[in-house]
Amino acid sequence: METTSDIVVGIDASADAESALRWACAHAGLTGRRIRAVLAWGPGGRPRVVDDISPSVGVDDLERAASQVLHDAVRRARLDGLAVDVVERTVYDSPSDALVEESRDALMLVVGARGLARMRRMFVGSVTARCAQEAAVPVVVVRGPAPPRPDDRPVLVGVDGSEGSLAALRWAAVQAGLRRVPLRVAHCWLPEPPLDPACLPAFDLAAFDLPAFDDAVLEKAARLTLDTALERGLAGRTDAAAPDIAVEAVLVAGSAAHGLIMAAQSAQLLVVGARGRGGFGGLLLGSVGHQVVTHAPCAVAVVR
Numbered sequence: 001m002e003t004t005s006d007i008v009v010g011i012d013a014s015a016d017a018e019s020a021l022r023w024a025c026a027h028a029g030l031t032g033r034r035i036r037a038v039l040a041w042g043p044g045g046r047p048r049v050v051d052d053i054s055p056s057v058g059v060d061d062l063e064r065a066a067s068q069v070l071h072d073a074v075r076r077a078r079l080d081g082l083a084v085d086v087v088e089r090t091v092y093d094s095p096s097d098a099l100v101e102e103s104r105d106a107l108m109l110v111v112g113a114r115g116l117a118r119m120r121r122m123f124v125g126s127v128t129a130r131c132a133q134e135a136a137v138p139v140v141v142v143r144g145p146a147p148p149r150p151d152d153r154p155v156l157v158g159v160d161g162s163e164g165s166l167a168a169l170r171w172a173a174v175q176a177g178l179r180r181v182p183l184r185v186a187h188c189w190l191p192e193p194p195l196d197p198a199c200l201p202a203f204d205l206a207a208f209d210l211p212a213f214d215d216a217v218l219e220k221a222a223r224l225t226l227d228t229a230l231e232r233g234l235a236g237r238t239d240a241a242a243p244d245i246a247v248e249a250v251l252v253a254g255s256a257a258h259g260l261i262m263a264a265q266s267a268q269l270l271v272v273g274a275r276g277r278g279g280f281g282g283l284l285l286g287s288v289g290h291q292v293v294t295h296a297p298c299a300v301a302v303v304r
Contacts (some may be wrong), residue, residue, distance in 0.1 A: 006035070006105070006106050008103050010109070010111040010112070011038060011073050012127075013069050014114065016113050016142065016143055016144070018112075019142045021073065021077035029084055030179065031178065035087065036102065037070060038090075039070040039091070040094060040095040040097075041063065041065075041090055046062070047069060050066045053065045053069070067090050071088060096130040100130065103137050106137050108301075109135045109140070110140045111127065111142070112128070112142055113142065113293070132274070132302045133274075136304065138171060138304070140301045141293050153266060154181050154182040154183065154248065154268070155181060155267065156172075156263055156267035156270045157184070157185055157186070157271040158188065158271070159185055159226065160225070160229075162273060163273075168272055169229060169233035171303045172185075172269075172271040173234060177244075177245050180245075183248070184248045184263070184267065185229070186251075186259065186260060187222055187229065188251075188253075188259035189218060189219065189221075189251060190218070190253070222251050230249055250263070256288045257287075257291035261292055261295050261296050264296045265297055267298050269298060270299070271301045271303060272288060272289055272300065272302060273302075289302055
């Protein structure tokens with residue numbers, strides 16, 4: 001059950017950061033939580049606009065300029081009609097260090113997919129990637145403009161049977177309940193690829209007494225994985241923050257990353273576990289977590 005208070009949002013004067021703040025404000029409107037908008041202005045990490053509007057390079061002037069940039073971003077991003085409490089905080093530190101530290105006592109951390117560098121891909125060491133790797137709370141990565149309210153698209157969560165994906169499933173169920181939208185639970189599986197006899201070894205494979213797998217067997221195994229995840233992840237839920245919700249269980253033929261990215265076309269939020277069957281070490285090096293954070297069309301939550 002969620003017991004911590006603030007929703008921390010990273011601000012850097014980029015368009016995606018303002019979208020992240022809008023997303024966080026909408027979530028805070030559902031939960032009554034407070035927003036803590038954080039802008040880091042340490043050397044080498046502060047938004048260039050801070051230097052542009054500061055009358056000098058003095059610490060006091062830079063701090064005042066950082067506060068003005070943050071205040072302007074909050075003013076632009078607030079959603080009309082939402083009574084949301086927003087605390088503005090400037091920190092003299094690097095963005096990644098500041099956000100990871102600020103998230104230690106938070107409910108969640110929300111960041112934009114692309115900062116002022118506007119890179120199409122995120123690399124190890126970027127602010128977003130490091131937050132997804134090191135923050136101790138769920139990290140929501142937001143890209144593009146916030147959709148008009150209300151949003152009745154489902155919350156999508158990927159499961160693979162790992163403990164990390166079950167934690168993601170439970171968290172996603174709460175989010176779907178708060179939004180009163182369906183929870184779509186997806187498991188991706190790969191059909192058996194066709195084999196060219198010309199590419200087979202010259203020896204007799206039958207001599208090894210290997211089991212024969214066809215698509216029907218693989219799909220049945222995938223269905224068992226999905227059903228087991230649903231039973232383990234959702235059975236006995238009593239969280240008052242997530243009332244009864246419609247649960248849609250779907251099998252997606254394809255690799256995990258590609259399948260989830262395609263399924264997310266019709267979702268408002270995609271949730272994945274930080275640790276899947278591949279382990280935590282691959283999160284930022286081409287794994288499912290990194291790929292969906294980089295390419296999914298909707299907001300992505302990485303749950304530890």
